[in-house]
Amino acid sequence: MISAKEEMFELLAKGGKDYRANVSVDNVIFGYHEKELKVLLFHNIHLSLWMLPSGYIKKSEDAETAAARVARQRTGLDSLFLQQFKIFSDPGRNVDPLFTPEILGKLAGYPIDQNHWIFDAVISIGFYTLTEFSKVNINAGYFSEEAKWWDLADLPRLFLDHQLIINEALKSLRLNLYHYPIGYELLPEKFTLPEIRILYETILGKQMDDRNFARKLTSLGIIVKLDELKQMHGHRLPYLYKFNKEVYQQALTEGIFIS
Amino acid sequence: MISAKEEMFELLAKGGKDYRANVSVDNVIFGYHEKELKVLLFHNIHLSLWMLPSGYIKKSEDAETAAARVARQRTGLDSLFLQQFKIFSDPGRNVDPLFTPEILGKLAGYPIDQNHWIFDAVISIGFYTLTEFSKVNINAGYFSEEAKWWDLADLPRLFLDHQLIINEALKSLRLNLYHYPIGYELLPEKFTLPEIRILYETILGKQMDDRNFARKLTSLGIIVKLDELKQMHGHRLPYLYKFNKEVYQQALTEGIFIS
DNA sequence: CAAATAGTGTCTTTTAGACATTATTAA
DNA sequence: TTAATAATGTCTAAAAGACACTATTTG
Numbered sequence: 001m002i003s004a005k006e007e008m009f010e011l012l013a014k015g016g017k018d019y020r021a022n023v024s025v026d027n028v029i030f031g032y033h034e035k036e037l038k039v040l041l042f043h044n045i046h047l048s049l050w051m052l053p054s055g056y057i058k059k060s061e062d063a064e065t066a067a068a069r070v071a072r073q074r075t076g077l078d079s080l081f082l083q084q085f086k087i088f089s090d091p092g093r094n095v096d097p098l099f100t101p102e103i104l105g106k107l108a109g110y111p112i113d114q115n116h117w118i119f120d121a122v123i124s125i126g127f128y129t130l131t132e133f134s135k136v137n138i139n140a141g142y143f144s145e146e147a148k149w150w151d152l153a154d155l156p157r158l159f160l161d162h163q164l165i166i167n168e169a170l171k172s173l174r175l176n177l178y179h180y181p182i183g184y185e186l187l188p189e190k191f192t193l194p195e196i197r198i199l200y201e202t203i204l205g206k207q208m209d210d211r212n213f214a215r216k217l218t219s220l221g222i223i224v225k226l227d228e229l230k231q232m233h234g235h236r237l238p239y240l241y242k243f244n245k246e247v248y249q250q251a252l253t254e255g256i257f258i259s
Numbered sequence: 260m261i262s263a264k265e266e267m268f269e270l271l272a273k274g275g276k277d278y279r280a281n282v283s284v285d286n287v288i289f290g291y292h293e294k295e296l297k298v299l300l301f302h303n304i305h306l307s308l309w310m311l312p313s314g315y316i317k318k319s320e321d322a323e324t325a326a327a328r329v330a331r332q333r334t335g336l337d338s339l340f341l342q343q344f345k346i347f348s349d350p351g352r353n354v355d356p357l358f359t360p361e362i363l364g365k366l367a368g369y370p371i372d373q374n375h376w377i378f379d380a381v382i383s384i385g386f387y388t389l390t391e392f393s394k395v396n397i398n399a400g401y402f403s404e405e406a407k408w409w410d411l412a413d414l415p416r417l418f419l420d421h422q423l424i425i426n427e428a429l430k431s432l433r434l435n436l437y438h439y440p441i442g443y444e445l446l447p448e449k450f451t452l453p454e455i456r457i458l459y460e461t462i463l464g465k466q467m468d469d470r471n472f473a474r475k476l477t478s479l480g481i482i483v484k485l486d487e488l489k490q491m492h493g494h495r496l497p498y499l500y501k502f503n504k505e506v507y508q509q510a511l512t513e514g515i516f517i518s
Numbered sequence: 519c520a521a522a523t524a525g526t527g528t529c530t531t532t533t534a535g536a537c538a539t540t541a542t543t544a545a
Numbered sequence: 546t547t548a549a550t551a552a553t554g555t556c557t558a559a560a561a562g563a564c565a566c567t568a569t570t571t572g
Contacts, residue, residue: 020280020281020282020379020380020382021279021280021281022279022280022281022282022318023279023281023282023382057348057382059281059350059379059380060350060380061350062348062349062350063346063348063382064348084346087322087343087346087384089316089321089322089323089384090321091318091319091320091321120279120318121279121318121319123279123282123316123322123382123384125346125348125382192551193551193552194550194551209535209536209537210551210552211536211537211552211553211554212534212535212536214552214553216533216534219533229542232543232544232550233543233544233545234543234544234545234548234549234550235542235543235544235548235549235550235551236541236542236543236549236550236551236552237542237543237550237551238550238551238552239551239552259533259534259535451524452524452525453523453524468562468563468564469524469525470525470526470527470563470564471561471562471563473525473526474560474561475560475561478560491523491570492570492571492572493521493522493523493570493571493572494521494522494523494524494569494570494571495522495523495524495525495568495569495570496523496524496569496570497523497524497525498524498525518560518561518562
């Protein structure tokens with residue numbers, strides 16, 4: 001595996017040869033941890049902007065592979081389930097007063113011409129994924145020396161149209177939540193009903209009826225009650241549940257309906 | 260509006276300058292007419308292959324605009340509702356033994372080098388639409404001197420991965436049928452229950468219960484019964500219905516559920 | 519009256535949605 | 546016993562799904 005720095009150098013120098021011109025991938029990496037939903041952003045010190053982990057697509061790989069490669073380089077995670085949700089092709093989308101040949105040249109260490117293909121109109125293929133905070137080992141890389149999980153309600157000024165991309169990714173995530181099960185990668189193997197309900201509530205940004213919610217998931221067979229209580233303090237102990245992996249997998253393929 | 264021939268010439272000559280490299284749009288145009296669902300293909304005489312109406316994307320336009328432009332040039336229709344359904348980015352997807360510099364050179368009228376960007380890995384953005392046969396005025400254009408509506412079950416050998424693209428488009432069309440109303444552009448202003456039911460049955464490739472189907476559409480308010488019979492011969496005359504445009508539009512935006 | 523096709527209603531089962539009380543634990 | 550939080554059940558309304566007979570037209 002080459003480093004992000006090596007890759008960036010290679011890209012700028014001979015991008016037109018090994019990478020697909022005019023196309024990129026943008027990853028929106030959502031992170032869930034203890035009742036909070038955040039998004040992973042990287043700070044580009046040259047541009048003084050926060051941005052999504054993005055990258056170009058090699059001519060020898062498909063878009064999914066490129067998105068996975070970029071995600072792996074930045075987070076160290078190999079197993080992220082990246083979902084392609086939308087493409088962004090507005091002709092003006094890669095114009096930003098802080099994204100200029102001068103700035104990029106400084107960053108690369110040698111002059112970059114304004115006709116460099118990196119300033120061409122670029123179609124971006126948007127991917128999102130959802131993971132557990134604590135699993136992620138942030139690898140900030142060359143462009144950025146800082147990375148941070150940001151609260152969705154409190155984002156900084158972002159590069160290009162990355163704010164729009166995050167908004168659209170969140171819409172897709174929420175929509176998908178109603179049609180596909182979630183939680184396998186986000187919860188411990190054994191979890192309680194309140195834990196999984198709060199996961200849903202956090203992502204959807206709204207409260208759900210605890211009785212109806214439990215009834216839905218158990219009647220679908222996606223979760224199974226264990227004969228075991230979670231040890232806590234100060235109140236009644238909640239039962240532990242686990243996923244029924246077969247039903248869960250089938251629901252991922254065939255879809256479900258949660259209202 | 261420039262012709263397809265002029266556009267193609269322009270594309271080959273200076274594509275790298277005005278068009279986005281490594282990206283194209285492929286339109287799957289489904290046509291419905293009297294209980295039949297077909298797809299519109301064009302025959303490329305140079306390549307001796309049938310293909311989808313495809314094109315490149317100008318740097319000054321977005322993907323939707325490019326798809327609409329290509330569709331308009333080939334069909335004369337301005338009002339097609341093109342739906343972006345999937346991208347195709349397999350690195351080997353544009354390799355075809357019948358798509359070579361020699362053949363393309365003949366087609367262009369001057370030599371095309373094998374390093375021409377048109378042979379680069381190309382990501383295709385797939386769009387589909389559904390229209391009425393009889394509304395379409397086929398404009399075969401430069402590459403193709405024949406165009407034809409093909410039965411989905413009986414397609415010829417297709418260019419590149421266009422067969423796969425059609426398969427995926429059909430999947431999306433069918434899935435969408437369960438969540439969005441259809442028929443406004445496909446049926447006459449006044450239509451009968453059997454007509455709209457058969458439209459659904461044709462696209463889905465399966466029979467539906469007539470009573471439950473009628474109940475669903477009327478209870479949603481999408482169609483409204485008129486106090487008028489369709490004049491036919493030899494059997495009981497069916498009532499005419501019309502769409503409730505407000506409800507229909509709202510259902511397009513917010514989605515419905517038809518099982 | 520026969521052939522063709524359209525129209526229509528009912529019953530059952532499942533699901534959604536609203537809603538409040540009891541149970542358990544630690545301090 | 547209090548504070549905190551979890552567990553649980555019932556009723557109603559709506560929707561899905563299965564199913565068969567009657568009505569109208571033409572020849």
